[in-house]
Amino acid sequence: MIQLLQTGILNESLIQIEWEDYTESVAAIHRHLEGANSEMTGWLNSPIENNIEMVKSIQRIANEIKIAADVLVVIGVGGSFLGAKAIQDALTPYFGDCTNGIEVIYVGQNMSGAYIRQLLNSLEHKEVYVNVISKSGKTMEPALAFRVFRQYMEKRYGDEAYNRIIVTTDAENGLLNKIAKKTGYRQFVIPANIGGRYSVLTPVGLLPVAVAGVDIEKLLEGAKKAATVLKNENLEQNEAYRYAVIRQALYKNGYKIELLASFEPCLAKLHEWWKQLFGESEGKDKKGLFPASVSYSTDLHAIGQFIQDGSPIVFETLLHFKEILFDYQVPFDDQNDDHLNYLANQSFNNINAISKQGTALAHADGGVPIIQLELERLDAYHLGYLIYFFMKACAMSAYLLQVNPFDQPGVEAYKKKMLQLLQIDNFKNEYGVGM
Ligand SMILES: O=P(O)(O)OC[C@H]1O[C@](O)(CO)[C@@H](O)[C@@H]1O
Numbered sequence: 439m440i441q442l443l444q445t446g447i448l449n450e451s452l453i454q455i456e457w458e459d460y461t462e463s464v465a466a467i468h469r470h471l472e473g474a475n476s477e478m479t480g481w482l483n484s485p486i487e488n489n490i491e492m493v494k495s496i497q498r499i500a501n502e503i504k505i506a507a508d509v510l511v512v513i514g515v516g517g518s519f520l521g522a523k524a525i526q527d528a529l530t531p532y533f534g535d536c537t538n539g540i541e542v543i544y545v546g547q548n549m550s551g552a553y554i555r556q557l558l559n560s561l562e563h564k565e566v567y568v569n570v571i572s573k574s575g576k577t578m579e580p581a582l583a584f585r586v587f588r589q590y591m592e593k594r595y596g597d598e599a600y601n602r603i604i605v606t607t608d609a610e611n612g613l614l615n616k617i618a619k620k621t622g623y624r625q626f627v628i629p630a631n632i633g634g635r636y637s638v639l640t641p642v643g644l645l646p647v648a649v650a651g652v653d654i655e656k657l658l659e660g661a662k663k664a665a666t667v668l669k670n671e672n673l674e675q676n677e678a679y680r681y682a683v684i685r686q687a688l689y690k691n692g693y694k695i696e697l698l699a700s701f702e703p704c705l706a707k708l709h710e711w712w713k714q715l716f717g718e719s720e721g722k723d724k725k726g727l728f729p730a731s732v733s734y735s736t737d738l739h740a741i742g743q744f745i746q747d748g749s750p751i752v753f754e755t756l757l758h759f760k761e762i763l764f765d766y767q768v769p770f771d772d773q774n775d776d777h778l779n780y781l782a783n784q785s786f787n788n789i790n791a792i793s794k795q796g797t798a799l800a801h802a803d804g805g806v807p808i809i810q811l812e813l814e815r816l817d818a819y820h821l822g823y824l825i826y827f828f829m830k831a832c833a834m835s836a837y838l839l840q841v842n843p844f845d846q847p848g849v850e851a852y853k854k855k856m857l858q859l860l861q862i863d864n865f866k867n868e869y870g871v872g873m
Pocket residue numbers: 515516517518571572573574575576577580634635718846849
C-alpha cells in the first residue's frame with residue numbers, strides 16, 4: 439500500500455494546509471464521483487468488479503501470441519499507449535529477454551517516417567502479431583501506423599493476417615470498430631465510460647503487458663485493493679485525497695509545477711503516463727499544475743541545480759519503492775585508488791535510497807515543498823495499487839480545481855489546425871475532427 443510520508447509536505451513550515459477547509463468539499467466530490475449520475479467513471483469500480491472472463495480471454499490471446507510470435511507490435515497513442523509502456527518498462531528486465539513474455543514494441547505515437555522504416559526493417563526475421571488500440575478509432579498517428587501495418591501483415595501473412603491482428607476499441611463507435619467488424623479481427627472492448635487516460639487497467643494496457651510477461655492478475659489485485667481502501671470520503675483516512683489536497687494547497691500558494699521524481703530508470707515511462715493523466719485532466723480554463731518529471735539520480739546532475747536554487751515555482755513528489763527485485767553490491771578493491779572502499783559491500787539499492795533521503799533534505803532546505811510517496815515493493819501488485827491511487831487522486835484534484843477531469847477540449851485545437859494544413863476537409867466533415 440502507498441504511504442504518504444508525513445501528513446503533508448516534508449518541510450511543513452513552508453505552507454500551512456488548512457485541512458478542515460477541504461473536508462466538506464472532498465466529501466461532496468467523493469459522493470459525486472461515486473454516485474450513479476457520474477459520467478466517465480467506469481474505471482472507479484472496474485477493479486472491484488472482478489471481470490474474470492475478460493482477464494481469461496486476455497491471457498488466452500496473450501499465450502497464443504507468445505507461442506506464435508517473436509514480437510507484438512502495439513499501435514496506439516496517449517492513453518492508448520502510455521500505460522502499457524509504463525507497466526512494461528517498470529516490471530520487465532532492463533536488459534535481455536523477459537522469461538515470461540516476448541518483445542513488445544510500440545508504434546503510432548509519432549509521425550516519424552524514420553521510426554516506421556526502421557521498425558519495419560527490424561521485423562524481417564521475426565514472427566509478428568499486431569495489437570491496434572484506439573478508443574475513438576480516428577486519431578491520426580495510430581490510424582496512419584495501422585494502415586502501414588495492415589498492409590504489411592496482409593502482404594506477409596496473406597489470409598492468416600486477419601488472425602494476427604487484434605483490435606482494441608469502442609464496442610459500438612468509430613472507424614476502427616467498423617474495420618474490425620468488417621474484416622473479422624478479434625476485438626477487445628474499451629468501455630464507453632472509461633476515457634483514454636483512465637483506461638490502462640482495461641484491455642488497453644492489459645493485453646500488451648500480459649504479452650510482455652507481466653502478471654496481470656497481480657496488477658488488478660493491487661488496483662482492487664486501492665479501489666477498496668480509497669473508497670472513503672474521510673479526508674483524514676484517504677491518502678489519494680490527501681495527496682490531491684496537498685497539490686491544490688501548493689498550487690494556491692504559487693507553486694505551479696509539480697515534479698514527479700523517482701529513483702529507478704525503469705519508471706521514466708510511468709512519469710509520462712502520470713503527466714498525461716494529470717495534464718489532460720487538469721490543464722483547463724487557464725488553470726492547473728504543470729506536471730513535469732525527473733529521473734534521479736541522473737537528473738540531479740542536470741536539472742537538479744534549478745530545482746535546488748531556481749525560481750520557487752516547483753514542488754516535488756518523490757516516488758520511492760522500498761524493495762527492488764534485483765540488487766548489486768559495491769565490490770571491495772585492494773587498491774582503493776578510487777577511495778570508495780568506505781562503500782564496499784553496500785548494496786546499490788541502499789545507496790540509492792540514501793540518495794533519495796539526501797535529495798529530500800537538500801531540496802527541502804532549498805525551499806522546495808516535498809511530498810513523499812512510498813510503496814513496499816516494485817512489483818505488479820504495488821504498481822496496480824499506485825496506478826489506481828493516481829487516477830483517484832487526479833479526479834479529486836481536478837474537481838477541487840473546478841475543472842472536468844474527463845474531457846480534453848484543448849487537444850482538439852492541434853488536430854483542427856493540422857487538418858486545415860493537410861487540407862482534408864472532406865474527410866473531416868465525414869468523420870468528425872478527431873483525425
Ligand atoms: O484511443 P484514441 O481515441 O486513439 O485516443 C488516444 C489519445 O488521444 C487523445 O485523445 C488526445 O489526442 C487522448 O486523450 C487519448 O488518450
